[in-house]
Amino acid sequence: MAELSYRDAVAHGIAQEMRRDPQLVMLGEDIAGAGGVFKTTVGLLDQFGPDRVRDTPISEQAILGAAMGAAMTGVPVIAEIMFSDFLAVCFDIVANEMAKSRYMTGGQMSVPVVVRTANGGGSRFGAQHSQSVENWCMMIPGLKVVAPSTPSDVVGLLAASIRDPDPVVFFEHKSLMASKGEVPDGEVIDELGKAKIVREGSDATIVALAYMVPRALEAADRLAEDGIDAEVIDLRTLVPLDTNAILTSVTKTSRAFTVEENPRLCGWGAEIASIVAHEAFWDLDGPVVRITTPHIPLPAAEALEDMAIPSVDRIVTTVKENLD
Amino acid sequence: MFDPELMDYANRDPRLPEPVDQGNADLGIDLEQRLDLYERQQVLRQFEKRAYDMFLQNLVKGTSHLSLGMEAVSAGFGAAMRQDDYTFATYRGHAHTLSRGVPLGPVMAELLGRENGLLKGKGGSMHLTSVEHGMMGSYAIIGAHLTMANGAAWSSQIRGTDQVTVCFFGDGTTNIGAFHEALNFAVIWDLPVVFVCENNLYMEYTPIDLITAVPNPAADRASAYGLPRIIVDGNDADAVYMTALDVIAKARSGRGPSLVEAVTYREQGHSRADPGKYRPKDEVAAWKARDPIPMYHQRLLKLGASEGDLASIQQDVARRVDEATEFAKAGRHPGEEHLMSDVWADGGSAWRN
Structure with missing residues (x-):
């Protein structure tokens, strides 16, 4: 290592x-x-x-x-x-x-x-x-x-x-x-189309990608302080899409959230929300919720860019509001 | 400033073919090679005419872009290329595909959208490809394939082969950015690639000289990339063949890329939907009088071929085109098993588990 x-x-x-x-x-x-x-x-x-x-x-x-x-x-x-x-x-x-x-x-x-x-x-x-x-x-x-x-x-x-x-x-x-x-030392070879459960939990599934993964993990730690046990999935690849990992997790937690950095319209989470709504509908206890960058071009100023991209605070607040 | 007279294309000054020497007896091309060039042009002419007939019979659907009148260019280059060389073409690519020795039947069947087509009916007229013949594709959004031709040429360098890549495109392509990116790239990497502009004087429906900063859309840009200005009579198979031998030898010996402008004329409209009425009548007539095939026929007679030799070539080609037509018509329409196949290397199209 x-x-x-x-x-x-x-x-x-x-x-x-x-x-x-x-x-x-x-x-x-x-x-x-x-x-x-x-x-x-x-x-x-x-x-x-x-x-x-x-x-x-x-x-x-x-x-x-x-x-x-x-x-x-x-x-x-x-x-x-x-x-x-x-x-x-x-x-x-x-x-x-x-x-x-x-x-x-x-x-x-x-x-x-x-x-x-x-x-x-x-x-x-x-x-x-x-x-x-x-x-x-x-x-x-x-x-x-x-x-x-x-x-x-x-x-x-x-x-x-x-x-x-x-x-x-x-x-x-x-x-x-x-x-x-x-x-790891030596040759490292992974597989496309396999998501990773990066934190196990039982109350909510948070699906994230790339830079949103560490933010989702930090949010999950904060949610745990409030007694919410979130599972975090790092998608890793969008195509092929590991829908089994998502559906298995949602079946367990009964709630699904996506954390997406892409602007909202037709972001990758829309497809996941559609799949979960269609294939895990009867396992859900509430609507699938997408946490995304708003549908705007990204601004340059530090203050504005930080408001646009999903933050740890926004993930925590959104999950809590929707689980209440 | 907008000039309505300039937009009345049919009444503008016609662009007439340059007078050329009809002799060409001393180019050092032997009669056997010339008969091969004649046969190649016959194949392209008769195939394209049959494709047009099949369109009129509603057997060829979608669109098609024919090379009638432009056969000398692909015949000349096809004859000069080596079997393992690479070709890239545009949507006007039937002739360039056949010039690489791809059998007529599967090409015709592809135009008819049949399962026995070259691409199983999944590509159609504008995407003819036969990797095993070095025909690396027909690309229907102009420009990109010049950059791909660079890649194939780069690959030959990496693999240490002396294969040459020849990339055909029309005059219209010279005004898209990828043309300029590709030329600069080919020169700085010293790639074994030959770019061939088939200047048929029209970008789809618009006369190329009205929308281009220089009179010769490819050749006049060559100097910007440090390349020599090469213009060839694209209706003269001998002239094209000799030029092709020259630039291909240059590329094969590691002396870098070339840009050739072959001036020719599209005897029909841009695509099957276009009757080509925007062209001055005397311009069309003058170019028809310079049709590459009757001209070559006359030259061969002067050089000692007999009417009988030429008639037998024509008849043999006619038989091959008939056979290809029957092969295509006999093909079944592709079944559902082809709809979802071959998106990925595993043969399938799954994007999720």
Whole structure:
């Protein structure tokens, strides 16, 4: 076991896979010489050389197109899009090309690409560098969507994403970069589509993702002081979605809450609320409640951004109000 | 400023083909190679005509974008490419698919939406792909596939093969951002890729010269990326073939990418929904007089081929197109088992447990 930061875990996970597969390459803006603007790729250029770790111009379409073209001809690729907001610049390739190519070619084409991107708020960067856009990708048939919350999940889920023959969008959270955690020694490989119960409880199920996981855990500790025993589920991947874990938990607790950083309309929790309402309706003691960022562009000012993104206080208050 | 006369496309000055030397006897292409180029053009012409007939019979649904009049470009490049090279094309991709040796029957069946189609009926006319033939796809939102072509070329570099990637697109594509991103990227990474602009003078319905800052939409942009300006007569299969040999050899030997503009003409409208009435009549007539296939036919006769040789090629192709038509018509409509298959590598479409 070694303690790693979330940002170091990214480079650690990539290195593990680049050692395993000598053909695996990566490309992106400022990832080689500079080690990434979030320092998530530090040391990879020295370890694997300029042919495998390549800097690109500011050309997001060229980056993802090159990744896709290489992948479909037998070379697996990790592509970095610096901020997840920039996915909109190259969304044609994400949503129309890599997601659809296997289906529309009758199963002929395989596109083993991992698109890594820094997601989410908390950095006071304003509306174009802070959004939580995992729901953009969740709604596209043909994309897998991953968003880890801990360093060991970063390593294990990166390995699973890289080894997956389908395109994966891998969201790294900006506000988790400095957080630390234990990562097992040796090769770490996890599984896509498996949620984790990160706190067991019997009174309410709180489903969270990425940066909202530590907040949900802190909220659960505070709720416990008031005698409410909350179970917290870290979804980890949105596609495939581990509905069994959610339904099993809700059957036990009879109440379901989602904590989502994405703006409210069509956020990932809406699908979960729909599934729970449909498939666990008779186990519920009350409505499914979504705790989300409001349906607004994210503001820059510290005071406003903190009001927008679900806080520990808001989670505690909302759960308490609804259980009363 | 808005000029209504400029918008009256059918009455604007026609853009006529440049006069060209009809001889071309001394290009060093032997008669056997020329007969192959003739056969390739016959296949593309007769296939596209049959596809159009099947559309009129309501057998081809949806849309289709034909290459009638533009056959010399894909024939010339197809003949110059190696079997393991890669092709990327747009929605106007029937010809580029057939040029890679993909059998006619499955392509025709795909247009008819049948289970025996190239893509099991799931892609249709605009997405023809045959990975085993190096035909890496037809892409219906222009631009992106130029960036993918870079990726295939990069992959050849990584794997240490000397495969070349050839990427076809229309004049309209030169005004989308991905074109410019892709060219810059190909040059800085020194990629073995050839970009071929089929300039048929119209971006869908709009004359390309009215909406482009330079007269030659691809060639006049080449210098911005440090590439030579290459324009070829896209109605002359010999000229295309010689240019293709040259730029493909350059890419294969590690001397980097090329951008070729092949000037040609779409003999029909943009898609099956478009009668093409916005084009001046004398322009259409002048280009029909420069139809690549009768022109090539005459050249072959001058070079010693007999009418009998050429007739037998035509008849053989006609038979193949008939067989492909029968194969396609005999295919069943895809069943429900295909609806939910092949979203993921495991063959299924499950997004939850």
